[in-house]
Amino acid sequence: MKLYPFVIEILQILVLLAIAPVFAGWVKMLKCWSQGRSSPGLFQPYRDIRKLFSKDVVLAENASWIFRFTPYLVFGVALLAGCIIPILSTDLPLAATADVIVLVSLFAIARFFTALAGMDIGTAFGGMGSSREMTIASLAEPAMLMAIFTMSLAGGTTSLSQMTQVILSGQSVFRPSMAFAFLAFLLVAIAETGRIPVDNPATHLELTMIHEAMILEYSGRYLALVEWAGMMKLFLFFTLGIAAFFPWGIAASGDLYAVFSAFFFMGLKLGIEAVFLVLIETGLAKMRLFRLTEFLGSAFLLATLGMLSYFILE
Amino acid sequence: MSILKKAIISSLGKAVQFIEAYQYPVSVHYCAVPREKFTDAAKAMKNEYALLAAEWATDETLFGRGYGIFACYRWGSEYLIVKIQIPADDPAFPSITNIFLPAYRFERQIESLMGVKPLNHPDLRPWIKFEDWPQDAYPLRKSFDASRPMPRVAGQYDWIKAEGEGVYEIPVGPVHAGIIEPGHFRFQAVGETIINLEERLGYVHKGIEKRFESMRWEDGFRLAGRVSGDTTVAHSIAYCMALESMTGCALTERAHWLRAIFLERERIANHLGDIGAICNDAAFAFMLYQMMRLKEMVLRTNLKLFGHRFIMDKVVPGGVVVDIDEKGKQEMLAELDYLAKDFDRLVDIYRENPSIEDRVRDTGVLKPEKARELCVVGIVARASGLNLDCRIYHPFPPYDQHDRIELDVPVPITGDVYARVKVRIGEVRESIRIIRLMLEDLPAGRLTSPVTLPSAECAGFSAVEGWRGEIIYWLQAGPKGEVNRCMVRDPSSVNWLGLEQAIHGNIVPDFPLCNKSFNQSYSGHDL
Numbered sequence: 001m002k003l004y005p006f007v008i009e010i011l012q013i014l015v016l017l018a019i020a021p022v023f024a025g026w027v028k029m030l031k032c033w034s035q036g037r038s039s040p041g042l043f044q045p046y047r048d049i050r051k052l053f054s055k056d057v058v059l060a061e062n063a064s065w066i067f068r069f070t071p072y073l074v075f076g077v078a079l080l081a082g083c084i085i086p087i088l089s090t091d092l093p094l095a096a097t098a099d100v101i102v103l104v105s106l107f108a109i110a111r112f113f114t115a116l117a118g119m120d121i122g123t124a125f126g127g128m129g130s131s132r133e134m135t136i137a138s139l140a141e142p143a144m145l146m147a148i149f150t151m152s153l154a155g156g157t158t159s160l161s162q163m164t165q166v167i168l169s170g171q172s173v174f175r176p177s178m179a180f181a182f183l184a185f186l187l188v189a190i191a192e193t194g195r196i197p198v199d200n201p202a203t204h205l206e207l208t209m210i211h212e213a214m215i216l217e218y219s220g221r222y223l224a225l226v227e228w229a230g231m232m233k234l235f236l237f238f239t240l241g242i243a244a245f246f247p248w249g250i251a252a253s254g255d256l257y258a259v260f261s262a263f264f265f266m267g268l269k270l271g272i273e274a275v276f277l278v279l280i281e282t283g284l285a286k287m288r289l290f291r292l293t294e295f296l297g298s299a300f301l302l303a304t305l306g307m308l309s310y311f312i313l314e
Numbered sequence: 315m316s317i318l319k320k321a322i323i324s325s326l327g328k329a330v331q332f333i334e335a336y337q338y339p340v341s342v343h344y345c346a347v348p349r350e351k352f353t354d355a356a357k358a359m360k361n362e363y364a365l366l367a368a369e370w371a372t373d374e375t376l377f378g379r380g381y382g383i384f385a386c387y388r389w390g391s392e393y394l395i396v397k398i399q400i401p402a403d404d405p406a407f408p409s410i411t412n413i414f415l416p417a418y419r420f421e422r423q424i425e426s427l428m429g430v431k432p433l434n435h436p437d438l439r440p441w442i443k444f445e446d447w448p449q450d451a452y453p454l455r456k457s458f459d460a461s462r463p464m465p466r467v468a469g470q471y472d473w474i475k476a477e478g479e480g481v482y483e484i485p486v487g488p489v490h491a492g493i494i495e496p497g498h499f500r501f502q503a504v505g506e507t508i509i510n511l512e513e514r515l516g517y518v519h520k521g522i523e524k525r526f527e528s529m530r531w532e533d534g535f536r537l538a539g540r541v542s543g544d545t546t547v548a549h550s551i552a553y554c555m556a557l558e559s560m561t562g563c564a565l566t567e568r569a570h571w572l573r574a575i576f577l578e579r580e581r582i583a584n585h586l587g588d589i590g591a592i593c594n595d596a597a598f599a600f601m602l603y604q605m606m607r608l609k610e611m612v613l614r615t616n617l618k619l620f621g622h623r624f625i626m627d628k629v630v631p632g633g634v635v636v637d638i639d640e641k642g643k644q645e646m647l648a649e650l651d652y653l654a655k656d657f658d659r660l661v662d663i664y665r666e667n668p669s670i671e672d673r674v675r676d677t678g679v680l681k682p683e684k685a686r687e688l689c690v691v692g693i694v695a696r697a698s699g700l701n702l703d704c705r706i707y708h709p710f711p712p713y714d715q716h717d718r719i720e721l722d723v724p725v726p727i728t729g730d731v732y733a734r735v736k737v738r739i740g741e742v743r744e745s746i747r748i749i750r751l752m753l754e755d756l757p758a759g760r761l762t763s764p765v766t767l768p769s770a771e772c773a774g775f776s777a778v779e780g781w782r783g784e785i786i787y788w789l790q791a792g793p794k795g796e797v798n799r800c801m802v803r804d805p806s807s808v809n810w811l812g813l814e815q816a817i818h819g820n821i822v823p824d825f826p827l828c829n830k831s832f833n834q835s836y837s838g839h840d841l
Contacts, residue, residue, distance in 0.1 A: 018535055034600070035599055035600045036603055036604045087712075124482070124483065124484040124485060125484070127482075128484065128822065152422035182562070197597070202599070203597065204491040204492045205491070205595060205826040206491060207484070207486065207770060208595070220789075280602050282599075283598055283667070284667075285593070285598040285667065285670040285672075286598075286673070287669070287672070288594055288672065288673060288822045288823075288824070289506060290506075290821070291672075
């Protein structure tokens, strides 16, 4: 049975909304186990989100529309990104409207507004978080773009679904440029999603926070949206990595069976990737803030090497 | 003759008057000097490289003689207390802050709570006393009625301000995220670099010193055990020792040894928690959970063997109230074997992880010369090369039996977070070792000895090495033999200043790590 492309689009969004919290729960679960603890369970993020939605919003008196608007924007951006990235199938109608550079800018818009919202209330922590976030962004975004350009060179396109299709069709497998780009992407993804050793998603220490410091003043449904969007971002970066580097299993057509098996492969790959993430997070302490430049600098360097090796070797 | 005694006599000559048969134990010298010679005495002590251990005031109205100001100096194993008498109609005394830095807060506190003004003190903002208390409310004075609620007035605290391009302030607290005590920290920072940190404490001021004065001698140990919950054993031992020295009560060997076992178990439990928490502040949560597991095991054994997880109220004047039998002994030895093995494995993980080492090395450095200037004590001092361990210097029983209990704790000189973790690791291992020693060699005897009440007009002193460091108690009996004053000096009273100094030049996100490596008590400081 053949599915309409728009049905697949809707399916993707549903998968994104529903699976992102489960994936976050899975990461948390693995983390607990690796630390020798029992875990709160796979569905704890759902319970957290439900709890936050049922709570009242506490809003600072001097909060402007930016502060109130940002959670919706961040959430919307995550949904939009979910329409572009081939999570289940490459046959996405909306993918034609936006390529991978737009994707990077989408995340940049969300980040820009989050940073503004962090400063909007005027607390010291918000401003501190925004300043740190922008420092990271200025280093992470070029590295991210370089890694993606390397992939586009190999695929001959900047459209994500076409890039995935090129790899799926076996035209470009295991090139040295891809290995470099993958490593660069890995480092950037850790920084972008705020994981250890760049940021600590589980900390309560206001002074060390980066992402959490910006959203410290959010509560109730706003916080629920921001948290949910955060989980989706983690999920999206993982699926983006899968689509760009290990797409095998992603459906190239709208065939129901292929989409179903794509879903299965996605789960499998995410499950395994989470193990690697948790190994990194458990084995490393957080870096000193100013080590970040070295960390993201090496990501940029790797991406550049990938691009050079494409021209020299391939 | 002791070095400090000799120094003060040679400097002040006839003006200094040593008073015998007032303060106990007799090994701690006690002298009176005229009011104007107070700074000279301090200078004489400074020239001998002595440290200021504590400075406090008493209201001696009941004796009919105004106020007393006391300064306690320490040099190696010696303590010397210098007293000046202040007339009631002119409550002021010469400040020694310019000579000894830790006097800075002691004297602000004396001014705030006793209303005796330190002359020439650089900063007379209140300390511990809040701006919304009435100006003339001096809680430690005898005329102050503690049973009535304090009226509130409008007031403001003047923070130190920093100005300039790019300088901004970060106010943190007093209520923090996480389960810790309240305290306000105000950072002045440029970018991420901290140029100044100002602490504001006193949010958990409970009037403990005042409360002691309305208690009976035999009940005070309970309150002492609650000065700082995590140091309950050491505080009760310190209170009891001061009282026992006043009354001439001699404990049985067994009581001393059991107290030492409690004290070392408290040290192990707290150090385990701290090592884990320090790693957690660098986002190395694995260590936190593993260390907490070990700590929990220690606490559960405490509950099982002694009836309380923190062994609270088990040290009483005259001895202890819980014993350990052969079965309990075996159980504790088995627990220690397991603990030692697991602890070593975890320490290996900590040592072999470069990412955590990168965070703790060269972070929050308190230089040895700074540590000496600030007269810090305990683990903080030891990490900066200054060994002031009361178990080794001025040892209290049973640690004075050097042939039976020998201590060897590391004294690194780097003064960074790494050093403070290293001292803790070394101390956990030493504590495990000496608990084993003591268990194998536990003397027989009664648990408690009868304690008489102190006679009128005498004082008792004690210094005990708790897990944070040297705890000092000074008790004074009034004209009718009642409690006239109980001075408590938790290690936090001096070490908080060390944190302010250690943070200079560090970056804002490293503060939690530095703070946790000090881990001072708010409650013990605020009293």
